[in-house]
Amino acid sequence: MRVLFILLLSLGLVSCASIEGFQRSGTIPQGRGVWHRVQEGQTLWRIAKTYRLSLEELKEANDMADAVHVSEGTWLFIPNADKTLFVQGSVSALTPESAKLDFTWPLRGKVVRAFGKHKNDFNFGIDLDPTGVRNVVASERGTVILSNTIRGYGNTIIIEHENDFYSLYARNIDSLVKEGQVVDKNSVIARVGTGEIVHYELFYRGKPVNPLYYLP
Secondary structure, three states: OHHHHHHHHHHHHHHHHHHHHHOOOOOOOOOOEEEEEOOOOOOHHHHHHHOOOOHHHHHHHOOOOOOOOOOOOOEEEEEOOOOOOOOOOOOOOOOOOOOOOOOOOOOOOEEEEOOEEEOOEEEOOEEEEOOOOOEEEOOOOEEEEEEEEEOOOEEEEEEEOOOOEEEEEEEOEEEOOOOOOEEOOOOEEEEEOOOOOEEEEEEEOOEEEOHHHOOO
């Protein structure tokens, strides 16, 4: 009897620990779906696309405050999915130091907010004041994987590059590109109004990096 009790207790503790590890806001998502554990190099937009969800749907299902950044090892609930799918992450063995990098500024302007912690929040990119410049350009050749509005970011463009990098352009920009479109480096991808701030982020293998380390 004692052995049975200990076994049941152990199973109960494991179950509680597993559920607690999945929780993001004190509640467990209800309804049909599966759990997906974020692996190295996987991004939220690639996970959402693989499961045929929008970023907003994935965000709401997991009560996420940020629909762009996610840490490796995070468990995500995928609503209406029947099975866990393989999500392509980065496959290159290159490091940021050895990769061939040739990024350019998305626009010429003043950096008004740098990458890093700022009092009560963290800036995952840099904010640029266009100082009259209206064209936003692709900082490297790649494929547009998102051209839409993201809550908290406004109008957003995300470009996937061949060297395991992604670039993000956001805030009050008017997109000139469509998802699936291949863009060349320095090609105009959006326009911005005078006085509007442009937010720019750079990711390596799904993780945000300081753009100033890679820009000329």
